[in-house]
Amino acid sequence: MIKRTLFFGNPAYLSTKNEQLVISFPDDKPERTVPIEDIGMLVLENQQITITNGLLSKLTDCKVAVVSCNAQHMPEGLLLPMNGHSEQTERIRYQLDASLPLKKNLWQQTVTAKIYNQAGLLQEKGKNAQRLFHLAKNVSSGDTGNHEAQAAAHYWQHLFDIPEFNRGQGGIPPNNLLNYGYAILRAVIARALVSSGMLPQVGIWHRNKYNAYCLADDIMEPYRPYVDLIVCHIVDNTDDYTELTVDLKKELLNIPALDVQIDGQKSPLMVAASRTTSSLFECFAGISRKIIYPDYG
Known part of the structure; x- marks a missing residue:
């Protein structure tokens, strides 16, 4: 299965529930969910994105690459799992x-x-x-x-x-x-x-x-x-x-x-x-x- 790349360019609150990525918005938009197992990469561009540690833990457990961007909107940081393989x-x-x-x-x-x-x-x-x-x-x-x-x-x-x-x-x-x-x-x-x-x-x-x-x-x-x-x-x-x-x-x-x-x-x-x-x-x-x-x- 092709893993999805998710890009967040607007303010959002990212959390997790029932093995899903839960996306909440500061306005009145309804919440959205994405199965974490379907994600290969997460790109966080907006400086007003909040992400919970529980979600980060599940993302790294599923070997999702989390890319954070700087104030100039360029990729700057990369979060990867410390233990990526059983051997x-x-x-x-x-x-x-x-x-x-x-x-x-x-x-x-x-x-x-x-x-x-x-x-x-x-x-x-x-x-x-x-x-x-x-x-x-x-x-x-x-x-x-x-x-x-x-x-x-x-x-x-x-x-x-x-x-x-x-x-x-x-x-x-x-x-x-x-x-x-x-x-x-x-x-x-x-x-x-x-x-x-x-x-x-x-x-x-x-x-x-x-x-x-x-x-x-x-x-x-x-x-x-x-x-x-x-x-x-x-x-x-x-x-x-x-x-x-x-x-x-x-x-x-x-x-x-x-x-x-x-x-x-x-x-x-x-x-x-x-x-x-x-x-x-x-x-x-x-x-x-x-x-x-x-x-x-």
């Missing part, structure tokens, strides 16, 4: 004991998948993707040739028909859309990692000591082009996207439910993320040597 301690041990050669190989697979997916999106948009296909075929262990950066330079120069566009957190639009979409994607991947019994903090390549989601940032890389796809659709069909309106956020919040092709089958992105993280654990445990990533083809 969590053993699985974390495998993760921490992963050898450097294994991590270099996993990063090689990750970069290769990312570049192929970037090439697939460029090709779909009628742009020249031959350089990216060439780079993807020649990624070395640990990406010592830095093909990821070379591919990114070509990709961002050609993805949007916007003069002098550069990808950057504080750059011109549609960077605002990309920032929001990637924050949602990061939460989806972090949720999947915890559910698979791993620490999202300990990466295979990202290792910044100030980053609490290094592994999530690693594993989300091949999924980024699916966010880019939605942003491209917005750019091509919206006159003004300089401001992140509620309607634009609703489009970006479709990311978890977006259909992707993975291991020969179509699957919602949130489900695909769980398949990816499950295959990652099998690599850490020595059961497999391949991470299963979606294929943008």
Whole structure:
């Protein structure tokens, strides 16, 4: 079953009763309820939302990712369960004991998948993707040739028909859309990692000591082009996207439910993320040597 993503942009009081999320409003609107087991992600944007600890407990028990936004309406905090899997301690041990050669190989697979997916999106948009296909075929262990950066330079120069566009957190639009979409994607991947019994903090390549989601940032890389796809659709069909309106956020919040092709089958992105993280654990445990990533083809 596809888990739902719920977005709250207005003041509300969120509580729980009979395994339901109960939504109460400050005006005279009637209460609404949603089964907690149907929820995959909760996005809390309005600064006047009140949520009970009882509800938070049930949400984490059902492995719901709770995303809180700051005063600028951008995702800032993420609540995940501390105990996401029955074999969590053993699985974390495998993760921490992963050898450097294994991590270099996993990063090689990750970069290769990312570049192929970037090439697939460029090709779909009628742009020249031959350089990216060439780079993807020649990624070395640990990406010592830095093909990821070379591919990114070509990709961002050609993805949007916007003069002098550069990808950057504080750059011109549609960077605002990309920032929001990637924050949602990061939460989806972090949720999947915890559910698979791993620490999202300990990466295979990202290792910044100030980053609490290094592994999530690693594993989300091949999924980024699916966010880019939605942003491209917005750019091509919206006159003004300089401001992140509620309607634009609703489009970006479709990311978890977006259909992707993975291991020969179509699957919602949130489900695909769980398949990816499950295959990652099998690599850490020595059961497999391949991470299963979606294929943008």
